[in-house]
Amino acid sequence: MPLVSMRQLLDEAAKGGYGVGAFNVNNMEQIQAIMEAARETKSPVIVQASRGARSYSQDKFLYHLMLAASELYPEIPTVLHLDHGNSFETCKSAIELGFTSVMMDGSLKEDGKTPSTFEENVDVTRRVVDLAHSKGITVEGEIGVLGGIEDGHGAGGTGLEHITDPDQAVEFVDKTGVDALAIAIGTSHGAYKFSKKPDGSVLKMDRLIQIHKRLPQTHLVMHGSSSVPKDLQDIINQYGGKLKPTWGVPVEEIQLGIRNGVRKINVDTDNRLAITGAIRKVFMETPEKFDPRDYMKPAREAMKKVVALRMTQFGQAGHANDYSPISLAEMKKRYESAMAHA
């Protein structure tokens, strides 16, 4: 089956009351891990690539690996999504390459660090929506700014400086016509999100619930949603790593979000931890080995386990065959008719 529209996946998730994990990839093994987890759990999937991933992989490699995935796993509705597009041009090039969904992260300026103005965000996002919808492609926008600078995305700080304002969220959705909306509620990218298990003073689930009440039809997206489980931290440290104690977003908070309009949940760090732990273990236990397959296979397996678990916890498991995918041409017609009736 061809790569499918993210809008359809999220609409179906809303109907079914579940969330869909969006997992970052940079290479073949990560794509294989996700597709195997999807097959095992019968899940629809969102595979996403950041600008860094596109440059690391020379994105054409990644794109053709994704075509292989859709050919080898025809029963799995699969989306290829651009994570954190920083400009109209970045989104345009992803659309031209064959991504079926793009994120225009206009909450930050093109440098990916400096918060932009509301007007700048609306302007660039609206332009991306016009282009994308004319081709049946989905758009995710962002309002409010995530914390953290560890991976180059986000404005730094604790993540509480630019929490999403519900009035602005409503105006943003109205003015841009985005399909999905990423909001800032205190999370950040990377492993070092919280210095203890987060409570309501640092993870603003109440704000998310407020926004959902104001925008019940909008698919909400949670970024920075790795849970950074202690067992994955421990494996890394047991085999020579040096992670400092840290906390991520507890799965039960994500599940609360899913009950309140969250349909897409972004996870990268947990998979990075799983891969690194598995590779360290092989290196420490069998230092005589030097065939990359000896450590890439366990790494792929470790990531598959994390992804399959998240798919089950987010509720997408078992939903791969609930519906027939709509073509991008049909999605284009739907966007046109929604515009005509607006």
Ligand code: G3H
């Ligand atoms: O947005 C953050 C993701 O974890 C991707 O990170 O830019 O290092 O590929 P990256």
Ligand code: 13P
């Ligand atoms: P984590 O760093 O928590 O995995 O977040 C990933 C993310 O939000 C990608 O856009």
Ligand code: ZN
């Ligand atoms: Zn993100």
